[in-house]
Amino acid sequence: MSRKTELAKNTAILTVGKLCTQCISFFLLPLYTAILSTEEYGTFDLLVTYSALLLPLVNWQLDQGLFRFMLDYRGNKEEESKLLSTLLFSSMMQSVVYFGMYLIITPKLHIENAYFLLLYVILQVFTALFLQFVRGLGESVKYTVASFISATTTTILNVIALVILKMGLQGLFVSTLSAQIVTLIYLIFASKCWEYISPKNIHLSIFKSVGTYSIPLIPNNLAWWVVNASDRTIIAHFLTTAANGIYSVANKFPNVFISFYNILNLSWTETVSLHYGDEDRDEFLTETMTSLFKLFAAACFGIVACMPFVFPIMVNLKYSAAYNQILILMYAMLFRVLVGLYSCVYVAQKNAKKIAYTSISAAIINIAVDLVLINKIQVFAASLSTLIAFLSMFIVRYIDVNKTVHMKIRKPIIIGSVLIGGMLIGTYYCGNRMIQFAALCITAVYAVLTNVDILKSGVNLVKSRLGK
Template identity: 45%
Template sequence: MSREGTLIKNTAIITVGKICTQLITFFLLPLYTSLLSTQEYGIIDLLNTLVSLLVPIVTLQIEQGIFRDLIEVRGNKEKETKIISTGLIVVSVQMLGYLLLYVCMSGFIHNDYKVYLVLNILVYSFASVFLQVARGFGNNRVYATASFLSALSTILSNVVFLLVFHMRAEGMLLGTIMGQSVCILYLFFSLNLYKYIRIQKFDKNSSKRLLKYSIPLIPNSISWWIFNASDRVIVSAILGVAQNGILSAASKFSTVYITFYNIFNISWMEAVSLHIHDKDINEFFNRTFNVALRFFVAMGMGIIACMPFAYPLLLHEKFRDGYVLVPILIVASLFNVVVGLISVIYVAKKNTKAIANTSFVSAILNITIHLILIRYVGLYAAAISTLASFFIMSIYRLYDINKHYFKIQMDPKFLIFTVFVASFILVCYYVSNWKLQVIALVAAICYAVIVNKNIFRFIVRLFKQKMKR
């Protein structure tokens, strides 16, 4: 199968596993936002934010090194066993150190939810490692199924704990722990990981190689946390957790948007890493980059155009103040997509230091802008600082890739057309005239069809070839 065909196949497999649970989560938003106060919703979001910060630090991002090394030894069980055994032993030692640190410090932490924070970090860490092993094996079906089971278990647990046991915030946090535990158990047995875990296979040189690759990703992970999560901490500290609840609810739409990109990115990163040494990698990269960019720009416009009709249906009235933030967060996420599309080059070249350096500078910029603006524009500061930081990072990484690797080409006509249509949709969004908003929705649909006609043609051609075979 061609590289493009494999990319589409892998993306489709992972999408099936992810999209179902995302839709269920979306339809449950009215339940969550009606049963929980803005303060409780803000607390849950804040703890999840801390988990996303601490997991990469606790694991030293070694799961990323495991994935990257497994790609290069696929089919060689001896080498796979050495990598997995070494990686899991390193992670297990890190987990023991983390738990010991918690025991020593727990007496100084006065918070009703500290146990949930500890357990969430523990299960997220092992789930992350096992998921990357599945990716390293190239077993995207198992990866997608694990993600689906994890999300479904979390959702079902949340519903039971909220409606039956009335556990509110604690129920939501416990549901997340149960979902990740299901993920771990499924991956352990479906991948037969017990066959790849041998203490005697621990290799000191392999552990050094894994850590050399993964440790530079820690500053990058912290930087991404600053991008995606520090806003929540700042808002909670200055404006209160209730306002953070509103920001969190408004961010759900951009989160879903980024989730779709992350699904694609799993296959995209694998494809570029596998073919980075091909003679025509420049052509393959540019062709796929431009197709993906058109698709995700169209998706972002479509989400913004749908919000005037979807937001009041999905979120309780007490979260209505977040409506004005959604377009800014979606546009910020679009630049996040641009950053992700081009950054796979760094991963394929194993240049993790370049990732860390640019992310760190942009993250500091994010915090600075947020702290300057929050006293004047409130919640707008979180969205504006995120947009500015992602925009600057995307411009710099485009420049850096063009300078050190190869030329990334984009169609100027497409960019001009995009700016024009996006401006029209945004104006209609904030005018709050339902007739104009309907026109904006039609414009977004027409735009999507026009700029993605090559995707439709390729899928039809691929389908015909499949039917012939």
């Protein structure tokens, strides 16, 4: 199987499950925004955001280390057993320590709904570990099914809690935790992890080896949290939780976009790591990088062009202020995609320190811009700081990666994207539906023309499958 076919196959499998889950949760957005107040939605979003901060501090990113090292030992059950046994035992010990710290710290801080942070983080420690375990085994279908179960169960239980039981904010907490439990149970049985777990295979040397790779990822993930989530904290502190609710809704649309990148990134990371030593590596990386940029740029611009027509249908009127933030956040996410595509080279090199350095720099920029502008332009400060942070991180990684690996985007593609992106900035805020419709048509033509090779490959793949 060729590298491109391998990448396409893995991405297709992961996309099927993610597409279903994203559609379900996305089209229920009107329900959430209608039932929950902006304050309630903002509170829930903050706690989920804080759990993302706590997770790398608790699990030390050992799940990422598990996946990366399993790529080196794929098919060697003995080594896979040593990896899982050691890291599962470590995760249990780390969760016990986290629980102890919770009992000591929480009474002093008086955090509302702190139980959610405790349980959600612990469940995520083990869910993340087993997700990366099945992924490391090469079981993309099981990984996809687990993601589908998580999103679908969360959505169904949210609807039951909000609409039928009318539990409000507490219903969101309970249903989200329940969905994590269901997902974890599935992963345990789907992976048949008991065949790999043995006390005799717990080795300190393995923990040290994986930890050497994983622990430098902690500041990286904290930096990502700062870039992604400090905005919410600053908004809640300097403005209101209602403003945070507005910002959270604005992020829903960019999150759909970035979710599809996250699907591909799973396959892309694996492909780059497995084929990093190939003789034609640079040619393959440049060609594939250009194709991926064309695809994601077209998707980004397409979503922006559709927003004037989709937003009023999807979002309740009380969240209308979120519209102004979406274009800025979409462009920020496009740069985030580029950052992720280039960071796969660092993963292949097992160079976690460079991942951390560049991410920390972006985090500092994000906070600085946010704090300087928050009292002047309010919620816009959060969106702009995110855009500037990801743009700066992309520039740094682009320059650094190309010092050792030739991985560039073709200039004509960059120029075309700048022109379309600039046009949309002008039409997005103009309020004239005719002009916005014209922009949508131009964007659609651009998307088709720049991705005609990908479309042809997709059509030929479908025909070949149907022929068989």
